Amino acid sequence: MRHFLTLKDFTKEEILEIITLGIAIKKELKSGISTPYMQRQTLAMIFEKSSTRTRVSFETGIFQLGGHGLFLSNRDIHLGRGEPVKDTARVISSMCDMVMIRTFEHSKLEEFAAYSQVPVINGLTDSYHPVQLLADYMTMMEHHHADNPVVAYIGDGNNMTHSWLMLAAILGFELRIATPKGYEANADIIAYANALAQKSGALLTFTHDPKLAVKGATVVTTDTWASMGQEGEKEERLKIFEGFMVNDTLMATARDDAIFLHCLPAYRNQEVSESVLEGRQSVVFAEAENRLHAQKGLMVWLDKQRKLQ
Ligand code: CP
Ligand code: NVA
Numbered sequence: 621m622r623h624f625l626t627l628k629d630f631t632k633e634e635i636l637e638i639i640t641l642g643i644a645i646k647k648e649l650k651s652g653i654s655t656p657y658m659q660r661q662t663l664a665m666i667f668e669k670s671s672t673r674t675r676v677s678f679e680t681g682i683f684q685l686g687g688h689g690l691f692l693s694n695r696d697i698h699l700g701r702g703e704p705v706k707d708t709a710r711v712i713s714s715m716c717d718m719v720m721i722r723t724f725e726h727s728k729l730e731e732f733a734a735y736s737q738v739p740v741i742n743g744l745t746d747s748y749h750p751v752q753l754l755a756d757y758m759t760m761m762e763h764h765h766a767d768n769p770v771v772a773y774i775g776d777g778n779n780m781t782h783s784w785l786m787l788a789a790i791l792g793f794e795l796r797i798a799t800p801k802g803y804e805a806n807a808d809i810i811a812y813a814n815a816l817a818q819k820s821g822a823l824l825t826f827t828h829d830p831k832l833a834v835k836g837a838t839v840v841t842t843d844t845w846a847s848m849g850q851e852g853e854k855e856e857r858l859k860i861f862e863g864f865m866v867n868d869t870l871m872a873t874a875r876d877d878a879i880f881l882h883c884l885p886a887y888r889n890q891e892v893s894e895s896v897l898e899g900r901q902s903v904v905f906a907e908a909e910n911r912l913h914a915q916k917g918l919m920v921w922l923d924k925q926r927k928l929q
Contacts, residue, residue, distance in 0.1 A: 622925045623733045623740040624918060625726075626748045627786040628812065632820070635790060639758045642910075642917025649684065649913070656686025657920045661717035663689045665743070666699065668723040669848045673884060674743045674751070677911035678720050685916060690716070709735035718919060724849060739922040741915075746849065747806070749779045752883045753787045754914035756841070759907040763879050765839055770794045772837035772874070774830045775864050775891050776857075777805035780843040780883055785824065789813040792820035798833035799826075800860050830864055837874045840901075841881040842866050842891045858890065867893035871901060879903050 627635065648655060663682040667675065679689040694700030699708045705728055712719060713736040721729050722743035733740040742750055760766040770793075773784050777799045785805060788795035789812075797805060804810075804826065817824050827833055834840055845861045846854040871880065880892075880902045888894045896902060 621736075621739065621929070622922055623736075624750060624922060625729055625733060625740065625742045627750045627753060627783060627790060628816070630790065632790050632792070635754070635757070635787075638917050638921045639754055639761065639914060640917070641921055642754065642758060642914040643761070645916045645920065646910075646913035654684055654686075658682065658717070658923055659686035661685075661687035661923070662715070663687060663919070664692060664712045664716040664719045665689055666692045666697070666712075666719065666721045666723070667743070668694050668700070668721075669744065671722060671743070673908055673911050674720075674722060677915055678743065681912050681916045681919065682718075685919065687717070705731045706735045708732070710737075713737040718922065739926055741918065741922070744779060746847075747779055747782055747809075748786070749783050749883065750786070751911070751915055751918065752780065753783045754918060755907055755910035756881055756883070757787060757791075758910045758914045759881065759903055760839060760879070762906070762910075763903055765879055768793065769839050770837045770875075771796070771839040771841065772830075772833040773797045773841050773843075774833060774866055774870070775799065775842040775861065776845050776847070777803050778843060778847050780841075781805045782809045784841070785809060785813040786816075788824060789816035789820060789822045792817075792822045794823040794825075796825045796827065796833040796837065798828065798830040798864070800864060801828055803860070830866075830870055831873060834866075834870050835873050838878050839881060840866060840871060840874050840878055843883055844885070844887055845891050861891070865889070865891060865893060866896050868895050868899070871896050871899070874901075881907050884908055 682689040709732040718739050720741040720743045726745040726747040845857045882904045
């Protein structure tokens with residue numbers, strides 16, 4: 621059974637196949653064709669954290685594929701009241717065709733998947749946000765920025781950083797990460813990515829200097845300085861991350877045709893200036909829309925794999 625928990629379980633060919641499928645389904649949608657690839661199938665969507673894009677894209681996506689999405693927040697299901705993950709997984713997967721989960725600990729998602737009869741998709745954990753990277757890479761492809769990209773990630777070493785590390789390490793491109801001291805990406809994940817990079821030819825570099833990372837980059841990206849669950853650290857982080865804002869001065873050192881990506885939600889004049897977010901290089905809203913298309917590709921791909929078994 622194939623799940624989509626992190627990118628590290630996927631080959632370069634598979635990742636590109638999923639994105640290419642998403643692009644094909646996007647083309648169909650834009651030309652008014654709606655093929656019911658997942659007719660009468662249900663997608664359970666478990667949310668233990670807030671969401672705008674993930675919820676709307678998965679719910680709309682499964683509907684457009686001919687299926688139905690169930691939005692299950694912690695307040696709605698017994699998981700939030702202590703029903704074990706393994707019980708929840710067996711019950712939900714006995715009725716639904718696919719499950720998407722947004723939660724805190726990555727191990728909770730893994731436990732769910734271990735007990736699930738149907739494919740499980742990671743809709744964000746504290747460790748990874750792989751569906752976002754499908755949309756990000758799709759956006760890079762559409763903007764002709766996927767050939768030998770030099771990606772600079774500026775900010776917190778978080779779930780987005782870890783997913784960028786996996787994508788770069790598997791696809792084999794250059795990724796430069798600039799974080800404040802003490803806010804680096806997880807050391808085990810870096811080691812894993814470095815091992816993959818040896819085979820793929822990816823170049824992964826780490827610095828505490830945003831200018832070093834952005835110089836000559838073709839893609840510049842960042843993320844919030846305080847992720848969901850870190851709200852209590854926000855004030856302290858605002859001080860520590862000073863100097864890590866992607867602003868016009870920093871963007872000016874990237875290649876002139878560089879694009880700016882952000883998974884959103886963005887905090888203006890914190891991790892990114894209003895001028896960069898709304899500026900000529902920003903493709904963040906095309907990127908957000910691509911969540912819908914990339915995830916439709918993913919759901920159809922996982923469904924096909926399941927039927928092949
Ligand atoms: N980028 C992203 O996952 O957004 P949401 O938190 O709104 O789902
Ligand atoms: N790193 C952020 C991403 C939000 C989509 C978080 O986990 O809150």
